[in-house]
Amino acid sequence: MASRVVRERVRGEVRQGILDEAERLIREEGLPGLTMRKLAxxxxxxxxxxxxxxxxxxxxxxxxxxxxxEVIARRLEGAVERGGVDGVRELLVEFVRYAHEDPVHYRALFLGDRPVTDRPECPDAVNPAFALLSxxxxxxxxxxxxxGDVLATSTVLWTAVHGAATVVVTFEHCPFGSWETYAETMVDTALAGVRARPLTGG
Incomplete structure (x- = not known):
């Protein structure tokens, strides 16, 4: 029993080491630079x-x-200090801040040629950051x-903040001068929309 536990622990450590090196390779060369042969x-x-x-x-x-x-979700959760709509606003602005501070990570997760999940039709099933927003x-x-409907409203806000994050990581000069002002403007506009009229899913 003890030897099996040790083997499983070692296997887990090796597996995580592969993942860590893959992330380093992506940060150095971008997602297209990752191949299994190069990683090995x-x-x-x-x-x-x-x-x-x-x-x-x-x-x-x-x-x-x-x-x-999971890393993003923990970061967003730590950024929320208030409840209600103010907390939603903090979460959404923090998401754009994450993209601004770590554009390589954001591009790899969200802007690759293929999604890093095999469940693209259900983002909250694999993305705890979206689940936290919901x-x-x-x-x-x-x-x-x-x-409105919780899933529909969450999806509208998630889509809006992704648009803002993508602009921030793609273009050197943001509208409104700074990325933060732009992000806050986008988030406030999106929140005003879901406050103004109900949204329905389906």
Whole structure:
């Protein structure tokens, strides 16, 4: 029993080491620069040995995505100091701040050629950051501070903040002078929209 526990621990450490090196490679060369052969070479492994831990490159990317989403969710949760709509606003602005501070990570997770999840139709199933936003939106809807269907309203806000984040990481000069002013303007506009009229899912 003890030897099996040790083997599983060692396997987990090796697997995480592969993921850590893959993230470093992506940061250095971008998502297109990640290949299983190049990753194996950097680690000093035979190329086929990586497939003992990940079925293929997409499986590795999905796990990187899962871990990346958890990091973002923890960051967003830590940024929320107030309740209600003010808390939703803090969360959304912090998301753009994350993209501004770590554009390589944002591009890899959200702007790649293929999604890092195999469940693109259900973002909250794999993205705890979206789930966190939905929780705050649900609280606001229950209190009457925001209107409409929780999933629809959350999706509208998520879409708006992604648009703002993509502009921030793509263009050197943001509208309104600074990225923060631009982000706050976009978030305030989106929140005004979901306050003004109900949204329905489906």
């Amino acid at each position: 070479s950097r680690l000093g492994y035979a190329p086929m040995s990586l497939y003992s831990y990940f079925a293929d490159k997409q499986a590795l990317l999905r796990e990187l995505g899962r871990q990346g989403f 929780e705050h939106v649900a609280e606001c809807v229950a209190r009457g501070a925001l209107s």
